[in-house]
Amino acid sequence: MTKIAVCGAAGRMGQRIIVAAREAGCTVSGALERPGHEMVGQDAGLIAGCGALGVAISDDLNAVVEGCDVLIDFTTPKVSLKNLEVCALKKKSIVIGSTGFTPEERALAVELARDIPAVLAPNMSVGVNVCFKILKDVAKTLGDDFDVEIVELHHNKKKDAPSGTAVRMGEVVAEALGRDYNKVATYHREGICGERTKEEIGMQTVRGGDIVGEHTVYFIGMGERIEISHRAMTRDMFSRGSVRAAQWVVGKQPGLYDMQDVLGLK
Ligand SMILES: NC(=O)C1=CN([C@@H]2O[C@H](COP(=O)(O)OP(=O)(O)OC[C@H]3O[C@@H](n4cnc5c(N)ncnc54)[C@H](O)[C@@H]3O)[C@@H](O)[C@H]2O)C=CC1
Numbered sequence: 001m002t003k004i005a006v007c008g009a010a011g012r013m014g015q016r017i018i019v020a021a022r023e024a025g026c027t028v029s030g031a032l033e034r035p036g037h038e039m040v041g042q043d044a045g046l047i048a049g050c051g052a053l054g055v056a057i058s059d060d061l062n063a064v065v066e067g068c069d070v071l072i073d074f075t076t077p078k079v080s081l082k083n084l085e086v087c088a089l090k091k092k093s094i095v096i097g098s099t100g101f102t103p104e105e106r107a108l109a110v111e112l113a114r115d116i117p118a119v120l121a122p123n124m125s126v127g128v129n130v131c132f133k134i135l136k137d138v139a140k141t142l143g144d145d146f147d148v149e150i151v152e153l154h155h156n157k158k159k160d161a162p163s164g165t166a167v168r169m170g171e172v173v174a175e176a177l178g179r180d181y182n183k184v185a186t187y188h189r190e191g192i193c194g195e196r197t198k199e200e201i202g203m204q205t206v207r208g209g210d211i212v213g214e215h216t217v218y219f220i221g222m223g224e225r226i227e228i229s230h231r232a233m234t235r236d237m238f239s240r241g242s243v244r245a246a247q248w249v250v251g252k253q254p255g256l257y258d259m260q261d262v263l264g265l266k
Pocket residue numbers: 007008009010011012013014032033034035037074075076079096097098099100121122123124125160164238
């Protein structure tokens with residue numbers, strides 16, 4: 001049985017991951033929260049709503065990593081990079097779902113994952129990962145004649161924008177069209193901003209209420225439009241995906257993998 005520890009255990013995702021790990025027959029060996037969090041010391045299963053597990057939420061990163069096969073981490077990029085460093089020192093695997101990484105932080109993650117197997121993915125659902133695959137083909141087929149705009153909607157507690165999923169969608173489309181995402185992504189239009197260029201990929205963000213996560217990529221041509229949309233109704237396919245990734249990654253060759261590797265979509 002894979003021994004899974006969860007970082008961000010009292011968070012929206014952390015709680016669902018604890019439930020998913022139990023449902024998948026894994027052992028929840030540890031649960032981490034930030035020092036000073038009000039849930040530290042409480043039973044992780046009770047907080048997640050799946051009954052007592054006899055695992056107290058801890059703020060001792062080293063001890064929790066020591067006791068697991070794999071750490072699943074849904075927090076923030078800075079916390080995830082620290083966790084990756086500790087997992088590398090202790091030769092443990094890690095699955096990271098945090099989003100909002102800068103290109104420099106992502107490069108550091110690749111570097112830190114040189115000696116251990118790690119998965120880093122902005123979206124762990126099967127549906128979104130199939131969308132990534134479809135988007136590549138659609139973009140290649142349509143070429144430069146269609147304007148690309150990406151719109152994402154999330155709950156009002158989300159801290160990063162655009163979502164990691166929207167950025168990855170933009171990167172997939174940009175690469176398929178031979179463009180550099182960081183040069184063509186357009187996050188803001190206001191005032192007399194001029195006509196749209198052919199190359200730009202518009203990135204629009206909506207925040208409100210309890211929206212779990214919705215993404216639409218628009219390919220807009222003259223007189224017709226293709227929309228590829230994914231709507232998440234619950235967080236459960238993210239949490240189940242992260243547990244699937246954790247079971248997959250233990251024992252793999254060192255390096256940084258993504259969900260396409262886990263799902264065999266490459
Ligand atoms: N890859 C995917 O499929 C998905 C990724 N996400 C991403 O996961 C991240 C977390 O999202 P939510 O759970 O909604 O946020 P949240 O804010 O509900 O949970 C994050 C938790 O991390 C804890 N935390 C902060 N610093 C910590 C530290 N040093 N050690 C241990 N715990 C610490 C916080 O106290 C909080 O409980 C975000 O970056 C989000 O975008 C969310 C859903 C799906």
